[in-house]
Amino acid sequence: MTEAVLTLNAGSSSLKFALFPARGDRPLATGLADRIGPEGTLKLKGRDGQPVAAAPGDLRSHAGAIRAVFDSFRGQYPDLTLRSVGHRVVHGGVSHAAPVTVTATVMAELEALAPFAPLHQPHNLTGIRAAAEAFAGVAQVACFDTAFHRNQPWINDAFALPRALYDEGVRRYGFHGLSYDYIASVLPGEVAHGRVIVAHLGNGASMCALHNGRSVASTMGFSALDGLPMGTRCGQIDPGVLLYLMDQKGMSAAQISDLLYRQSGLLGLSGLSNDMRMLETAETPEAEQAIDYFVYRCQREIGSLAAAVGGIDALVFTAGIGENSRLIRARICARLSWMGIELDPARNADNGPVISAAGAPTTVMVIPTNEELVIARAARAAVGLTEQEAA
Structure with a gap:
């Protein structure tokens, strides 16, 4: 049997x-x-x-x-x-x-x-x-x-809204937890007990700061819209934009939902595709701008999450873009030398598992999620x- x-x-x-x-x-x-x-x-x-x-x-x-x-x-x-x-x-x-x-x-x-x-x-x-x-x-x-x-700290769980809304469930939940759970379970040696930022980059994208294998802060919040730009989702946005769309454009909740979930992100910025592979080869100004924006937001969120855990010992890339795009990994890491991040081009070309340069203070890895x-x-x-x- x-x-x-x-x-x-x-x-x-x-x-x-x-x-x-x-x-x-x-x-x-x-x-x-x-x-x-x-x-x-x-x-x-x-x-x-x-x-x-x-x-x-x-x-x-x-x-x-x-x-x-x-x-x-x-x-x-x-x-x-x-x-x-x-x-x-x-x-x-x-x-x-x-x-x-x-x-x-x-x-x-x-x-x-x-x-x-x-x-x-x-x-x-x-x-x-x-x-x-x-x-x-x-x-x-x-x-x-x-x-x-x-089990994130309360300050990473709450919005600065009236307490009654928090009690009703309006709080930061974070997502992609199954992926982060797996990555935490396979982190090697001392890395597992350190301050690790995991970048789950795919059509849906987020990052999570771990300390001793536990989630401390995440880029996603109340919904799976917040944080990083994604394939068709907007990521971080000023709430005033939504008020403007309602008041000045007359958009309904359903129309705004469709805009934020299905028409934005890499697709909206490029006017071409939600697929990073296509954007990397498109050679249009709009595709390049979409990539630039994605990379920039990743760099900002890595800095923010490092602040949340008091530093960084390792950066881990996972999911479709994170596991496969040598270009995006290299561009994200290019301006993070101040955090001790330095890639080895040959290791990065081989997709890891370790892609940081020998002796670099911060370990950079590629780990396929499961x-x-x-x-x-x-x-x-x-x-x-x-x-x-x-x-």
Whole structure:
């Protein structure tokens, strides 16, 4: 019998998934159900990373896509038994600082948080419902992007607004916590106990300051809009701009939301693309300005986070841009020599893991993130598979 746990990351029309053995951290299979609906597609990779055939299935709904995923897995592992399903859930609110097995009460709590993350939370919960329907009786485990940041100091948690709003939940939550959790777990030696700034740079981008492996401050706040510019999200913005858009432009909340989440960031600045790879080769003034702005905001946030933890011992790049763009890493680090940051061009060209120059006071690293593994470990623990048993 092949016992396994399944991890799911549900979007509005997609499902990213991975099948992990009940014992062991190397996935048995990974894949993506994309464009869920009449034109849905399902792509799978086996343990060796090579494509494998997907079983026919109904990809018009999340529930149908999950069944097709599991049927495909059964084709590879006929004796497959699913022990639990772990889900990425963007928002856990104030109450959830650790993964939790989903009950009707927990589901109601997570549904109530939908206004705090309207573009993410409903889809995450759709994935939970679909998995519960497909796998009756199997534990569904919610793993929160906000949980890693829940023990930040109060001054890094609050806005300078009336206390009643803080008590209602208007506070800094921080996101990408599953990624930061993984990076913290694999930091080597003395670095793990030092002052580390992790740059999670992808289509969604943020940074987090760690001390002794714990989150102290993050660039994202109440929502996943704050901080760094992203693929299509604006990042830091003066609230007065939003008042201007409402009062002078007559824009509705829905229109402003669409502007900030879908039309801004690298796409808005370049007028071309949200994909950094395309911008790096575009050779247009607007694309170069978009890159310049992204680099500048990264440099500013690194300085701010270093101040929050009283210095910096290491800078870690991760996620799509952070792991793959030699140019962006080099440009971010170019003006940070005052922090002891100095890159070795050859190491940077090789994508690390250490890309700082020999003898540089501040270590600079590239570490691929693995949010799925964090979720899988939580899913195992929820059904009594300890780390020792799963090793």
